[in-house]
Amino acid sequence: MPKTKVAIVGMGTVGSGVARLLLDHGDRTARHAGRVLWLEKAVVRDLSKARAAELPEGVLTDDLDEVLNDPEITVVAQLIGGLEPARTIMLQLLEAGKDIVTANKALLAEHGPELFERARELGRSIAFEASVAGGIPIITNISQCLSANQTLSLEGILNGTSNFIVTQMDVQGMAYEQAVRLAQEKGYAEADPTMDVDGTDAAQKLAILAHLAFGAHASWADIPRVGIDQLDPEDLRFARELGYRIKLLATAHLDDAGLELHVAPTLVRAGTPLAEVQDAFNAVRVVGDAVGPVFYHGLGAGQMPTASAVVADIIDTAVGRTRLTFQTLELFSPVGPPRVRLRAFDELPGRYYLRLHVDDSPGVLGKITGALGRHNVSIASVIQHEPDDRADRNTVPLVVMTHEAPEGAASGAADQIEALPEVVGNVVRLRVKV
Template sequence: MSDKPLNVALLGCGSVGSQVVRLLTEQADDLEARVGAPVRLVGVAVRRLDAPREVEVPEGLLTTDAESLVAREDVDVVVEVIGGIEPARSLILRALEHGASVVSANKALLAEDGPTLFEAAGKASRDLYYEAAVAGAIPILRPLRESLAGDRVTRVLGIVNGTTNFILDKMDTSGAGFSEALEEAQELGYAEADPTADVEGFDAAAKAAILASLAFHTRVTASDVYREGISEVTAADVASARDMGAVVKLLAIAELSDERVSVRVHPAMIPRSHPLASVREAYNAVFVESQAAGQLMFYGPGAGGAPTASAVLGDLVTVARNRLTGTTGAGESAYAEREVRPMGETTTRYHVAIDVDDRAGVLAEVAQAFAAHDVSIQTVRQEGRGADAQLVVVSHQATDAQLAATVDRLRQMEIVRDVTSVMRVEGDAE
């Protein structure tokens, strides 16, 4: 035990920052015992001193001068929970330059410019930890970085955005449309007034980049991630999935194949027997496949002030222990430098709903369109008659480019009135 306190500077005091303040205050004695020294909050940088906050910040700690706070010589650890790219990036770099270790929850920054931060941390011989950047309270980054360091991860499949999972779950359980489910999510506080980052997949894409980077020891940025959101998912899509014994989820998928990495975020149908299918409401889960360990699943609350603050405090304890012993934890591992595979070369399956003329020979012409692009049909069924005739086709595995070309061809055919739905299928949905 050391009598000398470890000083912590906090950047941001919103929903997560407020809970970090609360936990540091309420659990001070426990944290001291776990770390081996007192952990003392010495400053909290905010935009406005008079803004309402969820907790009372001890007198004298609030400041609007974040740059001076992170440059203080007595600060050992800087916790960044303000989000966004700037000024977060500049503040983190400044903190590292002045000898502080950093704990961050900033998924957008890490996915866009993580290498710059890791290089700065390495140069300064300081820690950069970021468990809270992906899936809230769920411990997933440390297992990938440390627990599975001796294994070969081949696939990471996850539900990493609580807002979209809540919306899709409501659509599945109640039959609601997208707009109706989104409105309920906003009323309950699961979705922002501007939900674009969530429903269009930007949030999940940033998290997918971080997961892929750790899993495959390769630098992957958000721009490398193929992204589709859920705003085009209809009640008919969800009902069709139900008929197949499947459910629609927004998935973050990172795969290693032929020494190349593919990373994508999009809605997909997965069989209800898959562990991820049972993830309800705003919860998150990440499914990891590796050669030696096999299949692992990590589940829990993926957002919220207290759960995210829990992950922040976990990192803070580790970083503080390292400071006491004069060591650092595992830094960036990007030795593999694997190529990121374009989405068009990624193999997947499609579920395609096609409004067609109800006459003899239609099925043969549709099948020919698939065959022309070397796409094999797994199942096909007809729904409705006459003007309501629709074919629902599920393909076998093919490249995404082949499947996209097939759909383009279908849209040009005279017998096809409309291609009403195109959705990828993961797992063994039949």
């Protein structure tokens, strides 16, 4: 049986998982690849650091040159996080003739065009299934399995950390800070969870998926995004009362006006599959013009789900499938203009949930409906509860669900409402999944 020599660069959690699959299950990978996948080298920065994975003698090294200068190593799983030295190492590996497998979506989001162009020039490939949605093979599904379709929409819960935190807040009634700490204890959140909870991570993943599914040239930084870091438990409760759950939803919708892209905490109707995604799970719902809706659900992160995606990519690369796919992949492609126009955020249609606290006095509701009316935002339903006691004022919480209106109009109305003297504090405005 032929042999493909493989190296891993970066032996963190995912790298150790990949090593385990390659070392402990060589029969399995050989069966699927039709060749032995031989772990030749595992490159680390610090040899003295303790590691979970037991490696055979001679595999572990802190010298990248042992990979770069070994022409028999043809596939490298580049599993270093962050931007540098990950970027430089990936370029070095490409120059040295290696095909790359990576899980680093931040790197692709920032330097994808440069890396992909270089790979194309050099006749190499970059596989990146593990970079989005962990164990859900959404990259292969969009770029290969659903390739007969024009994708019409894509909605995803793409950040497991955020979903875990929101689930704890929603189901267990935990405070935000407490839920973050639990996520950190369980290894779902970094010491600094900012990129997860502020929507950056989900926007980076959405940018990759939007490239693949729509041929959009979307930079993640241009995707409007709101995280869960400001989410108020009060809104989780009201959403529940209205028959919804709040999820950090990454949304892409195509229509004649162009492509709508955004990441935001969104009210999703309870009982629908996306609303019921719990804990660190991810889910993606894709609608194709031929296939209709397809729904995927799986673990969004974690050592072995991510390693599963990396090793599938290693197999695909060793077999030769990745090279074939990479050639026609609509990702960071310099060829031709984008196939879709990105819609401006203000023009995006949406339904909205508005929650505010108002003085318990006559005429207030009239002023609020007036502000909405002036922006042509019509009201679908209103909940006004009994008075609560907020500090020194006698206020009542008020929730307004609107019919469909452009973001700009809803935002303008919300600003005007917030400026009313009878309104205490901020107006919370969340999107409602249509």
